[in-house]
Amino acid sequence: MQVGTAVNIIAGQATMSMNARSYDMESREITKRKLYDIAEEMEKITDCKFDLEYVDGYEPIINDPGIVDLVISACRKSMGNDSVKIGEYDEGSDDFSYYMNATGTSGAYFFLLSGHEREECFVNHHPRLPGKKRHEIGVESYLSVLMEYLN
Numbered sequence: 143m144q145v146g147t148a149v150n151i152i153a154g155q156a157t158m159s160m161n162a163r164s165y166d167m168e169s170r171e172i173t174k175r176k177l178y179d180i181a182e183e184m185e186k187i188t189d190c191k192f193d194l195e196y197v198d199g200y201e202p203i204i205n206d207p208g209i210v211d212l213v214i215s216a217c218r219k220s221m222g223n224d225s226v227k228i229g230e231y232d233e234g235s236d237d238f239s240y241y242m243n244a245t246g247t248s249g250a251y252f253f254l255l256s257g258h259e260r261e262e263c264f265v266n267h268h269p270r271l272p273g274k275k276r277h278e279i280g281v282e283s284y285l286s287v288l289m290e291y292l293n
Contacts, residue, residue, distance in 0.1 A: 143156065143157070143158045143159075144156065144157045144158075162177070163202075165202050166202055167201065167202065169202075170198075170202060174196050174198075177194060177196060178196070181194040200236060200237060200239045200240045201239045201243055202239060203236055203238055203239040203242070203251045204239075204242075205249070205250045205251060209248050209249055209250040210250045210252075212250070212287065212290055212291060213250045213252055213283075213287050214226050214228075215290060216283075216286040216287045216289070216290035216291075217286055217287070219286065219290070220282060220283070220285075220286035221279075221282060221283070221286070236251065238251050252283075254276060254280050254283065
């Protein structure tokens with residue numbers, strides 16, 4: 143959020159930028175509609191002008207259940223049953239959804255949970271995710287999935 147250029151001065155305008163991620167197309171459209179509704183109501187309440195520009199980003203990632211099962215099976219065969227953790231992780235939207243939609247290809251988006259400290263687990267892009275181990279696990283998991291898929 144950017145409001146004004148100095149402290150203790152009432153700004154003539156404010157700018158806010160944000161990302162809105164969704165898990166399916168229906169919730170994406172609801173979010174968009176609600177944001178426009180909020181802006182319209184805020185104009186009425188505050189007597190200020192709200193210019194909302196909503197730009198659709200990448201579509202939500204919709205994992206293919208069959209590919210998910212293949213990934214789980216391949217990783218467990220290669221790295222052991224304890225190597226796969228099923229949980230509620232934020233998929234949201236990502237450039238991966240663009241690749242799947244642009245090519246009409248089914249897929250499964252998964253995280254490399256290769257960084258563990260006590261009960262904490264660090265996912266992709268986290269600064270405490272150990273580098274070398276992350277790469278080894280990444281290569282092994284992708285090769286395992288590829289070999290399972292080709293067989």
